[in-house]
Amino acid sequence: MLAKIREKTEKIIIGINSGTSADGIDAAIIKIRKSGLETEFDVIGYETYPYSPSLSQRLNRDMGQNAAGAAELCLMSSYLGELFAYSAKSIAKKFSVPFEEVDLIGMHGQTIYHHPEPIAFPGYKISGTMQIGNPAIVAERTGKIVVSDFRSRDMAVGGQGAPLVAYLDFVLFSHRARGRVLINIGGVANVTGIPASSPLNGIIAFDTGPGNALIDAAVFHFSEGKKSFDENGVIAKQGTVIPELLTKLLAHPYFKKEPPKSLDKETFGRLYFQKILKENPGISPANMIATLTEFTIKTITLQISEHMLQKSHSYEEIIVSGGGAENKTIFEGLKRSFPKLAVNTINDYPILGKAKEAVLYAFLANETIMNSRGNVPSATGAKKPVILGSITPGEEGI
Amino acid sequence: MLAKIREKTEKIIIGINSGTSADGIDAAIIKIRKSGLETEFDVIGYETYPYSPSLSQRLNRDMGQNAAGAAELCLMSSYLGELFAYSAKSIAKKFSVPFEEVDLIGMHGQTIYHHPEPIAFPGYKISGTMQIGNPAIVAERTGKIVVSDFRSRDMAVGGQGAPLVAYLDFVLFSHRARGRVLINIGGVANVTGIPASSPLNGIIAFDTGPGNALIDAAVFHFSEGKKSFDENGVIAKQGTVIPELLTKLLAHPYFKKEPPKSLDKETFGRLYFQKILKENPGISPANMIATLTEFTIKTITLQISEHMLQKSHSYEEIIVSGGGAENKTIFEGLKRSFPKLAVNTINDYPILGKAKEAVLYAFLANETIMNSRGNVPSATGAKKPVILGSITPGEEGI
Numbered sequence: 047m048l049a050k051i052r053e054k055t056e057k058i059i060i061g062i063n064s065g066t067s068a069d070g071i072d073a074a075i076i077k078i079r080k081s082g083l084e085t086e087f088d089v090i091g092y093e094t095y096p097y098s099p100s101l102s103q104r105l106n107r108d109m110g111q112n113a114a115g116a117a118e119l120c121l122m123s124s125y126l127g128e129l130f131a132y133s134a135k136s137i138a139k140k141f142s143v144p145f146e147e148v149d150l151i152g153m154h155g156q157t158i159y160h161h162p163e164p165i166a167f168p169g170y171k172i173s174g175t176m177q178i179g180n181p182a183i184v185a186e187r188t189g190k191i192v193v194s195d196f197r198s199r200d201m202a203v204g205g206q207g208a209p210l211v212a213y214l215d216f217v218l219f220s221h222r223a224r225g226r227v228l229i230n231i232g233g234v235a236n237v238t239g240i241p242a243s244s245p246l247n248g249i250i251a252f253d254t255g256p257g258n259a260l261i262d263a264a265v266f267h268f269s270e271g272k273k274s275f276d277e278n279g280v281i282a283k284q285g286t287v288i289p290e291l292l293t294k295l296l297a298h299p300y301f302k303k304e305p306p307k308s309l310d311k312e313t314f315g316r317l318y319f320q321k322i323l324k325e326n327p328g329i330s331p332a333n334m335i336a337t338l339t340e341f342t343i344k345t346i347t348l349q350i351s352e353h354m355l356q357k358s359h360s361y362e363e364i365i366v367s368g369g370g371a372e373n374k375t376i377f378e379g380l381k382r383s384f385p386k387l388a389v390n391t392i393n394d395y396p397i398l399g400k401a402k403e404a405v406l407y408a409f410l411a412n413e414t415i416m417n418s419r420g421n422v423p424s425a426t427g428a429k430k431p432v433i434l435g436s437i438t439p440g441e442e443g444i
Numbered sequence: 445m446l447a448k449i450r451e452k453t454e455k456i457i458i459g460i461n462s463g464t465s466a467d468g469i470d471a472a473i474i475k476i477r478k479s480g481l482e483t484e485f486d487v488i489g490y491e492t493y494p495y496s497p498s499l500s501q502r503l504n505r506d507m508g509q510n511a512a513g514a515a516e517l518c519l520m521s522s523y524l525g526e527l528f529a530y531s532a533k534s535i536a537k538k539f540s541v542p543f544e545e546v547d548l549i550g551m552h553g554q555t556i557y558h559h560p561e562p563i564a565f566p567g568y569k570i571s572g573t574m575q576i577g578n579p580a581i582v583a584e585r586t587g588k589i590v591v592s593d594f595r596s597r598d599m600a601v602g603g604q605g606a607p608l609v610a611y612l613d614f615v616l617f618s619h620r621a622r623g624r625v626l627i628n629i630g631g632v633a634n635v636t637g638i639p640a641s642s643p644l645n646g647i648i649a650f651d652t653g654p655g656n657a658l659i660d661a662a663v664f665h666f667s668e669g670k671k672s673f674d675e676n677g678v679i680a681k682q683g684t685v686i687p688e689l690l691t692k693l694l695a696h697p698y699f700k701k702e703p704p705k706s707l708d709k710e711t712f713g714r715l716y717f718q719k720i721l722k723e724n725p726g727i728s729p730a731n732m733i734a735t736l737t738e739f740t741i742k743t744i745t746l747q748i749s750e751h752m753l754q755k756s757h758s759y760e761e762i763i764v765s766g767g768g769a770e771n772k773t774i775f776e777g778l779k780r781s782f783p784k785l786a787v788n789t790i791n792d793y794p795i796l797g798k799a800k801e802a803v804l805y806a807f808l809a810n811e812t813i814m815n816s817r818g819n820v821p822s823a824t825g826a827k828k829p830v831i832l833g834s835i836t837p838g839e840e841g842i
Contacts, residue, residue: 047815048446048842049447098566101566108514109514110513110514111513111514111515112512112513112514112515112516113513113514114510114513114514115508115509115510115511115512115513116506116507116508116509116510116511116512116517116556116557116574117509117510117557117559118510119514119517119557119574120556120557120559120572120573120574121559121563121565121570121571121572123572123574124570124571124572124599125565125568125570127600128565128567128568128570158514158518159514159515159517159518161515161518161519165519167519167523167526168496168499169526170523170526172519172522172523172526173519173522174518174519174521174522174578175518176514176517176518176521180572180596180600181596181834182593182596182597182599182600182834183596183600185597185600186597186600186601186830187600194834195580195836198578198579198580198581199580199583199584199836201522201580202525202578202580202581202583202584202585203584414837415842417445417837417840417841417842432584433837433841435836435837436579436580436592436834436835436836437834437835437836437837437842438593438597438833438834438835439812439815439831439833439835442815443815443831444446444813444815444835444842
């Protein structure tokens with residue numbers, strides 16, 4: 047099976063992801079040729095399969111350190127396996143790809159816990175990451191070989207297990223003459239710097255801090271649940287940044303840590319917003335949202351300046367992706383902060399757009415079965431490049 | 445890598461298990477030839493690597509449905525990964541096998557939760573099993589290909605995920621003229637019936653009920669923690685069976701369920717003993733232990749009679765294994781119950797003894813990489829035979 051798939055000039059791979067916000071399944075189906083730095087691919091299609099509000103809430107609760115026990119995590123892993131299998135079949139159907147032509151599924155799963163900082167256990171320093179979504183169920187329902195658990199191996203060699211997108215970013219955006227900084231603004235914001243003519247290990251990538259999560263939490267709170275995000279950044283635009291609060295927020299120790307560094311979704315999440323609200327009473331909704339928006343902009347721009355621009359002059363372009371790219375206040379803020387660089391959104395690169403994360407896991411599944419090392423040590427902090435993932439046999443084996 | 449391993453006439457495989465009692469790691473190293481029903485193997489060596497009492501207690505606590513959250517399960521999975529890797533290297537060294545000659549590791553992991561009975565989720569009936577012990581860490585530390593998560597695929601096709609030992613039992617003990625019943629008495633007791641000249645799907649296998657767990661809990665309780673089991677069954681021999689209590693115990697609904705059926709370790713575990721003790725005060729320690737010992741004997745013998753002997757006349761021999769085989773009161777009780785059959789212990793078959801469970805996972809890892817289906821539907825209740833496990837690449841890939 048695997049030998050046959052490896053020999054094909056072009057493979058069809060489905061990538062499946064359930065993001066940190068746990069609001070649905072992102073699925074992409076791609077055609078891919080070769081592997082490693084020579085990889086070429088075309089996105090056939092992309093689709094989101096939203097979870098019901100109650101499932102989304104339950105998953106968000108399950109992510110708490112001690113919120114869900116073994117029973118819940120085990121059964122939910124099986125359940126997500128069923129839903130992932132369903133989404134894999136659905137996306138092939140939607141884009142008219144006969145399912146028997148699909149070669150492979152790359153599945154990230156739903157992160158339930160991610161702790162890259164080592165903790166002392168008897169005799170060992172231990173870090174760990176846990177994604178649920180049972181790959182045996184996906185393999186059984188689809189009959190396809192499934193590659194899953196992409197982050198563990200990078201962490202086994204001292205990496206943060208993130209950002210795994212660095213390799214794909216390099217393949218897509220590295221340029222002989224044009225250095226690029228990629229900014230992805232999801233719940234958390236992360237950046238990837240690819241200097242002009244950089245080798246793979248010249249990439250720098252890390253989480254900068256808050257993306258949309260604090261802003262979303264504020265909008266949800268002040269609208270009493272009627273709105274879940276600041277559409278186009280209009281609320282932030284109506285408010286005024288409160289400098290004292292901004293200064294306090296920028297004093298968080300995370301911003302002084304040297305990269306590579308990564309965040310869980312808790313650090314700048316809903317509970318952190320509750321803390322801000324409690325410690326800073328009397329700020330109007332619009333001013334609070336304006337300040338939190340500026341907090342995201344500032345932490346991104348300050349750290350890009352410090353860790354990228356001041357260390358290399360070879361950056362010419364910034365490409366913004368993720369939900370935050372559609373927040374005009376954020377996007378304009380980033381543009382103003384980098385007057386000498388071209389600031390574009392990922393939508394100027396129509397190959398990917400929102401599909402990027404799901405495409406990533408299809409791309410990484412190809413790397414795994416081709417015995418190619420899919421992590422970028424300069425981005426994750428790993429001691430060496432490793433082959434990521436575990437492989438679950440399809441109906442006929444591997 | 446895999447292609448090369450498959451071509452070898454003889455492979456060296458390490459099997460690793462951490463049993464339901466979570467008291468240590470069982471490791472076996474075997475030489476194996478061919479696959480499927482033609483498999484032949486020799487056990488090179490076997491060793492137990494006991495956990496510290498505090499680790500054992502912590503793991504036993506982690507098994508509770510809601511005792512441990514995502515953080516504990518995730519980090520403990522990484523930690524056990526380190527310990528499993530250590531035990532794999534140690535067993536090769538102990539039996540003077542150069543580690544570069546090891547082809548593969550089969551790793552069961554530590555069961556944290558196992559729920560074969562389907563539960564209703566929106567749109568699906570869900571069952572699940574969860575073993576911890578991160579395979580990426582084992583693969584990274586050893587450089588070897590690791591096969592893990594053997595139970596999930598059987599459950600994905602409606603099986604109980606147990607007993608997986610049925611296939612190995614068939615390979616070892618099926619006989620043209622001699623029908624055999626295998627009784628394994630661990631914390632839980634299970635039986636496997638292999639009628640003379642039976643095909644693979646003629647096997648019947650199921651958990652009968654309590655093995656040693658209730659007896660151990662009673663000994664621990666009455667000795668105030670000084671003893672953990674009834675050595676040679678001497679305490680039970682000194683006591684008298686209390687018929688009223690025995691009748692009550694035998695009324696548990698599990699004994700009326702039709703096979704295939706399987707148990708978690710809770711049903712007849714420590715908490716169940718506490719319940720018995722509370723509801724039946726004033727029974728002397730020796731009489732209580734005698735009654736619990738008879739409870740194990742009776743549930744085994746009654747169900748063998750009902751589900752095997754009364755349905756087929758082709759059984760000639762009973763082979764007892766597990767810790768319970770060394771409890772003389774149990775063994776003699778079984779002998780008395782089956783006067784027409786030869787009742788032997790597994791030690792009369794020196795190839796396996798205590799190593800059986802660890803050997804099983806080495807055996808099943810070979811099945812997986814050879815694309816052979818390792819479950820026995822008539823034993824697990826699965827709808828069909830499937831290829832078990834997930835495969836994590838070694839240093840050079842797969």
